[in-house]
Amino acid sequence: MKKYHISVFTTNLLAIVLAILFVKGYKAREIPITNVFFIMLVILAVFMLLSIFILKPQGRIKSIFPKKNLLILNVGISLAFSLIFLKQIGLIGFLFVMVFSFLLFEIEHIIYEGVGR
């Protein structure tokens, strides 16, 4: 196990915690999370397009996603926590947690890919 694995895994955990607590905070203040969710979705889309069409073809990164096991583990943990807190965060909150955690651990993965782990 390398620092890369720990880093991508812990980034995902941190992102889940931040996302759930922020969604709860937004809900407590009666602020809709929809706008933030769509902004995150756009950031994720731009980031993925950059990775697929610029970074990968130029050889800056080898793989767009982490290895299958790490990817399944991270997505599985995000899914589990989102479902545990589904009642408190609602459907959009659930989607936000999934998108936010995916975005953050994906960025961490690309950072490590970019410098050769």
Add this chain to the structure above:
Amino acid sequence: MSIFQFSFSEIPEAVSIIIGFINDNLILSGVLFISYTLFYLYGIINNKSVDSDVYEIDLLGNGVSSIMVAFLLVGLDESSKGFSFASLDISSPTTKAAIFLAGYAILLLLFAFTKMLPKFLVVVFGNSELDLFINFIAVLMIEPGIAITGTLLAVIGVPLLILLIIERLRRLAR
């Protein structure tokens, strides 16, 4: 009490605020601390490995997470409740903290790409303790009833600073 004022008499109150927050969010606080503990243990166990040290890559990681936290903090005290930057309440402490954090994050990203910082400062800004400190303060700011004071910052920051010093001394003594 402002964030620049520290008082020993306020330490019990700060500790009870932290314990109250942890009790209210037991699972999430547990996950937050587990994520940090995993990273710390990796550094402690592999302290002879070059892989476990702090590099510019950590500045990048911390910069990205800080900018995301700043972005989410901005929305908390924004008057239109529609995430419009034109409706930012600049006088609110949360917005001020978010703007400061965004500036700090941009500086981290700049330093990471230019690699202009000396190694000592890379360790100071790229360590996981500082990242946990920022994230923990940010999640405390979400709670409307919690006022961030200098004492609260010190109660959270000093143990993390001690952990950082222990880890760095272990690396020096290898």
